[in-house]
Amino acid sequence: MSELIVENVSKSYDGRKIIKNISLTLHEGELVSILGVSGGGKTTLFNVISGLTEPDEGRVFLDGEDITGKPGRISYMLQKDLLLPYRTVEDNVALPLLLRGEKKKAAREQVRPYFEEFGLEGTQKQYPAQLSGGMRQRAALMRTYMFSQNVALLDEPFSALDTITKSSMHGWYLNIMEKIRMSTLFITHDIDEAILLSDRICLLTGRPGEITEEIVIREPKPRRKDFNLTEEFLNYKREILAALDR
Amino acid sequence: MRKRLQNITSAINTLAALAALLILWQIVCVMGIVPGFMLPSPVQVARAFAGDFPLLMSHLRVTLTEAFAGLFCGVAFGFVMAVLMDRFDRLYKAFYPLVVLTQTVPAVAVAPLLVLWFGYEMMPKIILIVITTFFPVTVGVLTGLRSADRDTMNLLRSMGAGSFQIFRYVKLPGAMGQFFSSLRISAAYSVVGAVISEWLGGFNGLGVYMTRVKQAFAFDKMFAVIFLISVISLLLMKLVDFIQKKCMPWEDAHES
Structure with missing residues (x-):
């Protein structure tokens, strides 16, 4: 609720x-x-x-x-995706979990199943600069979702x-x-x-x-x-x- | 692929220009336009370099040891300064003008004093290198840290990030590019700084070798050691480039 x-x-x-x-x-x-x-x-x-x-x-x-x-x-999501350019998509969407103190590996493990749902399959190891504007917004929304469901x-x-x-x-x-x-x-x-x-x-x-x-x-x-x-x-x-x- | 091709062609151009210059220089010497004792020909320089190679290498070892020790301390010091000045505005206001002031004092003027205070061994040389190398790093890293995107920091705050986490995830990685640009400059300064401090007092090192061959009017050896110093500086800068590439893999990432 x-x-x-x-x-x-x-x-x-x-x-x-x-x-x-x-x-x-x-x-x-x-x-x-x-x-x-x-x-x-x-x-x-x-x-x-x-x-x-x-x-x-x-x-x-x-x-x-x-x-x-x-x-x-x-948390929120803006017009600007605000993805960190030096982190892969996977590590970007896992950021809220890392901020909460989770270990890197566990955080990656947790975000993995959502890539398909968000239509981001295959982008895990890419950097934001490699994605199109629409894909970057998807990743930004996924990050927001990982922060709070x-x-x-x-x-x-x-x-x-x-x-x-x-x-x-x-x-x-x-x-x-x-x-x-x-x-x-x-x-x-x-x-x-x-x-x-x-x-x-x-x-x-x-x-x-x-x-x-x-x-x-x-x-x-x-x-x-x-x-x-x-x-x-x-x-x-x-x-x-x-x-x-x- | 295309980028690599461009790199190769630009390297070819540079090499061609260099070769042309060397040939011109050799011609000038062979034709006797400039007297041989004043300007040795490239071939003579190469011969001097080969002849003194073992000696040059032993001096080089000393110079590089000083340069690396000084560079390491200078970069570490410069980095810590930048982080502290970014974190505490008071420190920034108090120390930044002083940091700038240290750069208005010419290294050649300070070196003899350092020799008087710390003797002819490594210490004064390392201190001089620290003085010349910390500055670019402080300025570069500070600029990088301060230019962190406000919206990104706010977003992380909304996710509950503390100031250390913001430093770790936003500010620090964002300053990496600036850090490496500064490091490249500092690396070149470190070799030059070591040589200058050896001129003014010491038993070993390329600077000492330089003063000795100068007193003997051995112009060919002078040129040989100058050549060696610039090659070493260049290699150091390339090494920094290489490390940067390894540390910042996202720099090469583009939309395909």
Whole structure:
């Protein structure tokens, strides 16, 4: 059981309020998107949730435990893969285990079975520079998963990829999420991506950023391949665009 | 494959230029454009080198011992300095200007003092080499450590990494490239430093050999020992390259 609760979080930098009264709940196995413009405070919110920065007000709870300002409980994945260039893919994804104090050999042993699941079979001994952008993001997600099987924060993980790679990554992502059921908070500024992947979408708007609306995507998972070409999809998109206009 | 081919062609070009230069030099000497006692021909230099080979090798052994001992201590010292200055900002502010200051004092000026204080044996030579070799390593490693990516460090922190783990997994490996660049410079400095300190006082070593043949106006032997010193420096730098390749295998990894 793992449930992330963010309660009334506010944060200012240099006297300017970036986010205001943010509350949200992430249930087990759920994917919730935070949709908003770049520079709207999404990353600040992530830093608060991951414990890297203390909020001015509000708390963050994971499974009932107060983890406000405590790094080391929830990890994240960014647009940049941040794989260490001098470690092989295998040793990169095993890094969270090494940081926890596991021996190198045991850590490699533990990550091995997941390579196939993440579509990274055969890359174990390669260096990140030898992988394509899409493969590197897969490895970055796998590393996040090795850190915690429960909750992950993804900050525009696919936005640096070209449209074609991005679309194939979406397919891969939906597929893997069916298998690993990781509760995920997903930051994006891409409306289509949000509708395609999410169970719920929170709109983060205004300055300071506030969650002004929550939209539930009722399309069951696993989603049809052509979901983004359907009338329902377009209706969701209309609804979101209208809400953003307000 | 293509890269290897490029390496070979560039080596061929260098060798050709070198050969042309040697031939030109030989012609200048044979035709008597420069008097023979002032500029020995390459052939004469080679003969001098072969004739004094055993003697040169025994001096070389002393010089290399000094160079390696000094280089080792200098690099170790420089490395520790860099790590400490990166870790403690106070130390950085206090010592960095002093470290720079040590480099404004010319080695040739300090060497006689070191001889007076520590005698004609190995000690003053090693100290001089330490002074000249620690600096590139300190500056290089410090730059490497300080340029560690902030996002990567934050990510590791979010995974619960402490500052030692961040040093070990992010900062230190990230500074390796800079470290080896500095080491290459320091390796060359170490031989030159050893020779300079031997000039100013000592019983053995290539520097001592150099002063002796200079006093005898044996220009051919002078050239022979200069040649030997530069070859040794070059080999040392190549050795550093080789070690770097072995230690940083990811440098050669590219998307296929």
